[in-house]
Amino acid sequence: MSGDFVVSLAESDPSEKFRRLIEVGLALTSESDLSTLLGRILLEARRFTCADAGTLYLVTKDGRLQFSVVQNDSLDHSEVLVGNGSSPVTMEISPTSIAGCVTVTGSTLNIPDVYEIPGTCGFHFDRSFDLKSGYRSRSMLVVPMKNPKGKIVGVIQLINARCPGSGKDTAFSSDQEELVLCLASQAAVALDNARLTGDLRRSYAEAIHHLAKAAEYRDKDTGRHIERVGRYAAAIAGAMGLPQDYISDLLLAATLHDIGKLSIPDCILQKPGKLTSDEYREMKCHASLGGEILAGSENPVLRLASEIALSHHEHWDGSGYPHGLKGDEIPVSGQICAVADVFDALCSARCYKSAFGMQESCEILKQESGRHFSPAVVDVFFRIKDRISEIREEFA
Amino acid sequence: MSGDFVVSLAESDPSEKFRRLIEVGLALTSESDLSTLLGRILLEARRFTCADAGTLYLVTKDGRLQFSVVQNDSLDHSEVLVGNGSSPVTMEISPTSIAGCVTVTGSTLNIPDVYEIPGTCGFHFDRSFDLKSGYRSRSMLVVPMKNPKGKIVGVIQLINARCPGSGKDTAFSSDQEELVLCLASQAAVALDNARLTGDLRRSYAEAIHHLAKAAEYRDKDTGRHIERVGRYAAAIAGAMGLPQDYISDLLLAATLHDIGKLSIPDCILQKPGKLTSDEYREMKCHASLGGEILAGSENPVLRLASEIALSHHEHWDGSGYPHGLKGDEIPVSGQICAVADVFDALCSARCYKSAFGMQESCEILKQESGRHFSPAVVDVFFRIKDRISEIREEFA
Numbered sequence: 084m085s086g087d088f089v090v091s092l093a094e095s096d097p098s099e100k101f102r103r104l105i106e107v108g109l110a111l112t113s114e115s116d117l118s119t120l121l122g123r124i125l126l127e128a129r130r131f132t133c134a135d136a137g138t139l140y141l142v143t144k145d146g147r148l149q150f151s152v153v154q155n156d157s158l159d160h161s162e163v164l165v166g167n168g169s170s171p172v173t174m175e176i177s178p179t180s181i182a183g184c185v186t187v188t189g190s191t192l193n194i195p196d197v198y199e200i201p202g203t204c205g206f207h208f209d210r211s212f213d214l215k216s217g218y219r220s221r222s223m224l225v226v227p228m229k230n231p232k233g234k235i236v237g238v239i240q241l242i243n244a245r246c247p248g249s250g251k252d253t254a255f256s257s258d259q260e261e262l263v264l265c266l267a268s269q270a271a272v273a274l275d276n277a278r279l280t281g282d283l284r285r286s287y288a289e290a291i292h293h294l295a296k297a298a299e300y301r302d303k304d305t306g307r308h309i310e311r312v313g314r315y316a317a318a319i320a321g322a323m324g325l326p327q328d329y330i331s332d333l334l335l336a337a338t339l340h341d342i343g344k345l346s347i348p349d350c351i352l353q354k355p356g357k358l359t360s361d362e363y364r365e366m367k368c369h370a371s372l373g374g375e376i377l378a379g380s381e382n383p384v385l386r387l388a389s390e391i392a393l394s395h396h397e398h399w400d401g402s403g404y405p406h407g408l409k410g411d412e413i414p415v416s417g418q419i420c421a422v423a424d425v426f427d428a429l430c431s432a433r434c435y436k437s438a439f440g441m442q443e444s445c446e447i448l449k450q451e452s453g454r455h456f457s458p459a460v461v462d463v464f465f466r467i468k469d470r471i472s473e474i475r476e477e478f479a
Numbered sequence: 480m481s482g483d484f485v486v487s488l489a490e491s492d493p494s495e496k497f498r499r500l501i502e503v504g505l506a507l508t509s510e511s512d513l514s515t516l517l518g519r520i521l522l523e524a525r526r527f528t529c530a531d532a533g534t535l536y537l538v539t540k541d542g543r544l545q546f547s548v549v550q551n552d553s554l555d556h557s558e559v560l561v562g563n564g565s566s567p568v569t570m571e572i573s574p575t576s577i578a579g580c581v582t583v584t585g586s587t588l589n590i591p592d593v594y595e596i597p598g599t600c601g602f603h604f605d606r607s608f609d610l611k612s613g614y615r616s617r618s619m620l621v622v623p624m625k626n627p628k629g630k631i632v633g634v635i636q637l638i639n640a641r642c643p644g645s646g647k648d649t650a651f652s653s654d655q656e657e658l659v660l661c662l663a664s665q666a667a668v669a670l671d672n673a674r675l676t677g678d679l680r681r682s683y684a685e686a687i688h689h690l691a692k693a694a695e696y697r698d699k700d701t702g703r704h705i706e707r708v709g710r711y712a713a714a715i716a717g718a719m720g721l722p723q724d725y726i727s728d729l730l731l732a733a734t735l736h737d738i739g740k741l742s743i744p745d746c747i748l749q750k751p752g753k754l755t756s757d758e759y760r761e762m763k764c765h766a767s768l769g770g771e772i773l774a775g776s777e778n779p780v781l782r783l784a785s786e787i788a789l790s791h792h793e794h795w796d797g798s799g800y801p802h803g804l805k806g807d808e809i810p811v812s813g814q815i816c817a818v819a820d821v822f823d824a825l826c827s828a829r830c831y832k833s834a835f836g837m838q839e840s841c842e843i844l845k846q847e848s849g850r851h852f853s854p855a856v857v858d859v860f861f862r863i864k865d866r867i868s869e870i871r872e873e874f875a
Binding site: 112113279283377 | 494497498500501504505506508509511626627661664665668669671672675676678679680681682683685686687689690692693694696697738741742744745746772773776777778780781
């Protein structure tokens with residue numbers, strides 16, 4: 084978003100501003116990705132006020148203020164600091180800081196020059212950023228993000244209002260206070276919604292994960308097999324250029340490929356030696372039983388998981404089970420998971436065999452390309468061999 | 480909502496209307512219950528225009544228009560027709576009906592008198608409702624609910640604008656067209672969000688359900704045991720006055736109470752006769768193992784499920800397992816599920832016993848109140864015995 088400079092709306096007519104505010108509200112509330120949303124909130128607030136810079140703080144669960152977005156056009160800097168894996172910087176909610184004061188009181192602060200805050204005010208401006216960067220903060224408009232229940236979920240801090248025409252430093256107007264406060268409320272709702280959606284997605288993924296673990300529970304020596312298969316499958320699908328939604332679904336769905344093993348008796352599943360042909364026939368039922376256990380769902384992950392459970396033992400040349408499908412009759416999810424599953428099994432020690440090395444396992448995949456496996460999938464696998472090795476080490 | 484008559488906003492100043500529009504947008508986008516949301520959308524649209532009546536249509540997945548909300552102040556009628564279990568009435572999207580024409584063209588229709596639509600228009604007004612009810616439809620403002628992607632998800636049809644002062648019939652103004660169109664866009668976003676949330680909640684519940692079924696898969700003769708236990712537990716919690724969120728979580732979590740049985744070998748789990756004391760000791764491990772399998776989750780359903788798996792075999796007098804907890808040391812979820820689980824087991828035939836009748840099962844619960852079971856939970860159980868019988872029949 085660096086270089087996405089602020090275009091003025093500061094001088095347009097009042098009802099035009101409200102129209103724009105509604106439009107922005109629509110855009111915000113239909114955005115469900117948290118990082119994108121946060122960056123957008125601050126950018127839109129700056130657009131309304133022609134502000135050169137700004138910071139967005141979120142109130143954390145344990146009651147602190149988290150630096151979540153920083154933007155500064157003069158310094159050509161724009162960064163979203165949450166949801167990217169790094170551990171975010173937080174500060175205490177104290178009425179002695181500007182953002183802290185707004186969080187505590189719930190009231191807007193509109194300060195013409197932060198270097199001229201009277202000593203009688205309870206709060207003061209922290210100059211450390213200016214000293215480090217050479218930036219000169221002057222005017223500041225700081226508003227709470229209050230949701231409809233009246234809870235403050237964050238603070239928008241806008242820095243250095245500019246005259247739309249001349250670009251000169253100016254103060255924030257009281258009209259702008261109202262607009263930004265309105266925008267901040269819309270942002271709070273959008274944020275609540277994005278978090279709710281995120282929580283539900285995580286809960287869902289976690290339930291699927293438990294389901295996969297449960298299925299694996301009796302199959303003592305598979306370790307982190309299901310996780311690796313999910314990762315390998317998603318990496319392959321990514322390199323094949325399949326859509327992002329499909330990849331996310333596959334990451335979860337592939338972990339359920341062996342769920343049908345729940346229906347296989349201990350005496351077969353946990354047998355240390357080679358299976359008799361009768362036992363092997365029963366073992367093979369896990370594919371169709373897995374398909375059945377997961378069948379009949381309306382949700383995309385479970386539908387895909389059912390397809391994979393059913394088809395991950397089909398062979399490209401038609402010699403697999405349960406249906407003896409051939410070539411592209413096998414769903415692409417099954418083609419991918421066959422490679423991911425067998426590769427991981429080859430690399431792992433099992434009760435009936437020791438582990439092969441990376442080299443040897445790859446050799447076997449190559450030999451079986453066009454026989455057991457889809458040649459296209461094996462090709463992609465070799466193209467991303469480094470990524471595969473990384474996953475193998477990460478989930479060892 | 481009947482009697483919730485429309486108060487005028489029709490004559491207030493323009494920027495006041497926009498402020499109100501933003502407020503309404505906030506309220507709509509923070510509402511995640513679909514029925515409540517739909518009723519609210521139509522009511523707010525009528526408030527902005529002082530409309531006596533209205534209909535909200537949704538576009539269904541198979542491309543029809545569904546009568547979703549009807550409101551009519553003069554007839555004192557207000558009804559939300561979706562999400563209440565009844566099968567909703569739909570009609571074809573045809574440019575010959577008023578709502579159909581708006582859906583097809585994506586343009587607003589503002590009609591002064593629907594009885595005076597010129598024959599040259601492609602659409603006409605269907606008088607059947609007026610003939611049946613004695614109502615006289617006159618002015619009509621019909622706008623598409625378009626989401627930010629440009630997709631039409633529904634239609635708002637407002638009927639009979641009134642002068643705010645006199646209450647006399649009038650036509651809808653062009654100012655009102657713009658406001659309602661804006662509101663309809665906000666409503667479309669709110670609707671998309673509510674549906675997304677609903678879909679995620681259902682997917683989540685479904686994944687938990689599959690997890691519970693998987694756990695039960697090897698335990699051949701339990702039939703719909705887990706579903707009944709979930710329902711009984713939720714019914715008891717409801718009658719105990721526990722919070723609604725807790726009850727919803729319990730309904731799912733209770734179904735996972737026996738997930739630890741995944742770790743019990745076939746030879747014990749499926750043994751037809753009585754278990755030896757060694758076997759029984761191993762069988763009892765399913766409680767602590769269940770607690771472990773589900774442990775470490777951040778999501779409330781799985782946390783509760785872990786608590787239940789661990790505590791549903793504790794006895795009120797301290798004679799249970801795994802920890803020999805006593806009285807209120809046992810989590811309330813465990814106290815409830817103990818009653819629900821044992822009652823259902825008593826009423827069911829198992830490989831080691833035949834089914835008891837309702838009467839006999841209740842007798843046993845009563846005897847064990849204060850010994851095996853919490854007396855308070857048993858009391859509540861007897862208070863809702865009729866509801867329990869209904870569940871028993873419904874999930875037989």
